[in-house]
Amino acid sequence: xxxxxxxxxxxxKTRGQHVTLRCSPISGHKSVSWYQQVLxxxxxxxxxxxxxxxxxRGNFPDRFSARQFPNYSSELNVNALxxxxxxxxxxxxxxxxxxxxxxxxxxxxRLTVL
Amino acid sequence: DAKTTQPPSMDCAEGRAxxxxxxxxxxxxxxxxxxxxxxxxQGPQYIIHGLKNNETNEMASLIITEDRKSSTLILPHxxxxxxxxxxxxxxxxxxxxxxxxxxxRLSVLx
Numbered sequence: 001x002x003x004x005x006x007x008x009x010x011x012x013k014t015r016g017q018h019v020t021l022r023c024s025p026i027s028g029h030k031s032v033s034w035y036q037q038v039l040x041x042x043x044x045x046x047x048x049x050x051x052x053x054x055x056x057r058g059n060f061p062d063r064f065s066a067r068q069f070p071n072y073s074s075e076l077n078v079n080a081l082x083x084x085x086x087x088x089x090x091x092x093x094x095x096x097x098x099x100x101x102x103x104x105x106x107x108x109x110r111l112t113v114l
Numbered sequence: 115d116a117k118t119t120q121p122p123s124m125d126c127a128e129g130r131a132x133x134x135x136x137x138x139x140x141x142x143x144x145x146x147x148x149x150x151x152x153x154x155x156q157g158p159q160y161i162i163h164g165l166k167n168n169e170t171n172e173m174a175s176l177i178i179t180e181d182r183k184s185s186t187l188i189l190p191h192x193x194x195x196x197x198x199x200x201x202x203x204x205x206x207x208x209x210x211x212x213x214x215x216x217x218x219r220l221s222v223l224x
Contacts, residue, residue: 004157033211042201042214043158056211090157099206100146105157 002027004093004106012112013081021076021109023091029104031055031097032074034066035090037108043090049074050097078111086113117141118202123219126196132189134218136202139183145206147178149187151198152217158201161187192222 005024013019025032031050035043048056049068068074072093078085088108094101119137126132138147146165150158162169162176164185169176175188189196201217 035212035214042216043212045211045213048211058211088155092157099144102148102160102163103212104160105150107157108155110155 004091004104006089006091006106006109008109009107010110010112012114014114015081015083017081018077018079019081019111021078021089021091021111023074023076023093023106025072025074025091025093026104029093029095030072031094031101032068032072033092033094033097033103034074034076035092035105036060037088037090038084039087046076048097055097081113083113086111117204117213118215120200120202120215120218122216123221125221125223126189126192128194128222128224129191132187132192132196132220132222134187134189134200134202134220135184136187137184138202138204141182141204142206145204147176147182147185148203148205148212149174149176150201150203151196152201153195153198161200192220194222194224196220197222 007022033048034046037043045058047066052068063079066076090108092103092105094103148163149161152158164176178185199217203212
């Protein structure tokens with residue numbers, strides 16, 4: 001079975017640009033979460049979506065936004081990119097997004113901001 | 115801040131058991147303990163989770179103390195491919211906003 005897929009795998013942008021990252025959850029999973037992982041640190045929670053509704057938001061500026069589509073795939077958008085946004089962006093999916101549901105992570109998108 | 119404390123690094127000889135400790139002294143009654151690992155620049159891989167009973171699957175065993183304030187992940191026969199950063203997470207919130215700490219960097223040595 002296919003796991004969580006993310007696209008693109010790598011991306012290079014310049015400061016001030018915007019970026020859209022995409023995630024397809026495991027078939028049957030209705031919840032998607034996004035995490036940012038800066039080099040040398042653990043992943044940091046950005047958003048969780050369940051049934052197209054935002055269920056949780058981490059401590060990130062409004063430049064970060066996301067949405068979930070009827071097929072449960074999701075997009076993460078980042079506007080006005082800063083050098084500090086360079087990171088591995090991870091998507092995770094779970095069945096219902098509850099605290100007892102296991103999250104399964106995708107391979108991530110490596111974003112480099114120049 | 116992460117609700118867990120783990121040693122920053124550990125070494126283990128290939129073929130021996132790797133025992134990775136985690137302290138979670140402020141864990142509350144409805145919070146689960148999750149373990150993930152991350153091999154260089156890949157997405158975190160789920161290993162195991164538990165509430166209060168010991169758990170075992172094909173990858174590892176999870177031993178949770180009776181007071182639930184600490185746990186140990188056991189990889190019974192470590193291989194070189196088990197070299198990774200291991201994260202211990204506690205979560206019981208309505209959502210799934212996992213709070214990752216820096217984890218333990220396990221090096222399996224030949």
